Amino acid sequence: MEIQDFEVWAELAKSDPEAFEHKRRETIDAFIASTPAEGQQRLRGLQFRVDMERSRASNPLSATIRISNMMWNSFAELRDALDRSVNGGLSESGAPGQPARMAEIIPLRRHH
DSSP: OOTTOHHHHHHHHHHOHHHHHHHHHHHHHHHHHTSOHHHHHHHHHHHHHHHHHHHHOSSHHHHHHHHHHHHHHHHHHHHHHHHHHHTTTOOTTSSTTOOOOOOOOOOOOOOO
16 A cells, blocks of 8 residues: 555544554555665654644644644754754844844834
8 A cells, every 4th residue: 555545544534443453554654664764863852843733632633733833843943944054043133042033123204
C-alpha cells in the first residue's frame, strides 16, 4: 500500500483501526529507515513527539491542531534563527535574544 492511496488508507482506518495503526507505524518506520543514518535519530525523536501529541489529544481534530501548532512553533524558531544570523546574532532591537521591536509608522503630510 502506497501512502498516496488515500481512499485505501481511509477505508482501512474505518474498517480495522488496529490494522491501520499497525500499517501506519510500519510505513513511518520504513520511511525513517530509508533516510540517511545521521538523521534517523532526529526523525525518531520528532515522530515520538508527534505520537505524544496524538495520544494527548481528545479527538483526531484536536490531534491535527496540536501537530499543526508544533509545526508552526518549529517554523517560528527557524525564522528567528535565520533572523539572528542575518542580523549578526542580534535581534532588530539590537540586543541578543531580545524580541524585535516594531516600528511606528508616521503618516507624512503633503505640503502645498
